[in-house]
Amino acid sequence: MTGDQHEHSLRNEQVGQAYMVMLDVYEKCRQQGMTPAQISQEIEKANPWGVCQTWRLQAWLIARREFYADYTLPPPKTTGAR
Structure with a gap:
């Protein structure tokens, strides 16, 4: 497995974890x-990784996009600061 494949695998795992967090909150x-x-607002509050961990934040954003599409949720309202 190359470095790129390993990073892709880790990112997919983190996307899956993020999606499951969102599903728990949704239910x-x-x-x-x-x-x-x-x-939608409760899901935004549930991000367990915050904004400091780049790969995990990216995984959260990918999972959020997929989850919101799957469950037809409105995009979260952003306040500009977290």
């Missing part, structure tokens, strides 16, 4: 009767 929010916009 809990649905049980609480939250709106899609509220769910």
Whole structure:
């Protein structure tokens, strides 16, 4: 396995982990009767890695794009600062 393949594999694993975090939050929010916009905001708060870890942040963003498309959630409102 080359370095590029290893990095790709790690990124895919991190995307999968991020997607599962989002799914857990989604299911809990649905049980609480939250709106899609509220769910979107809760998912944004659930990022366990923050913004300091570049690969994990990229994995979170990839998973978020896929998850929001899969569950037809509105994009999160950004405040400009985290």
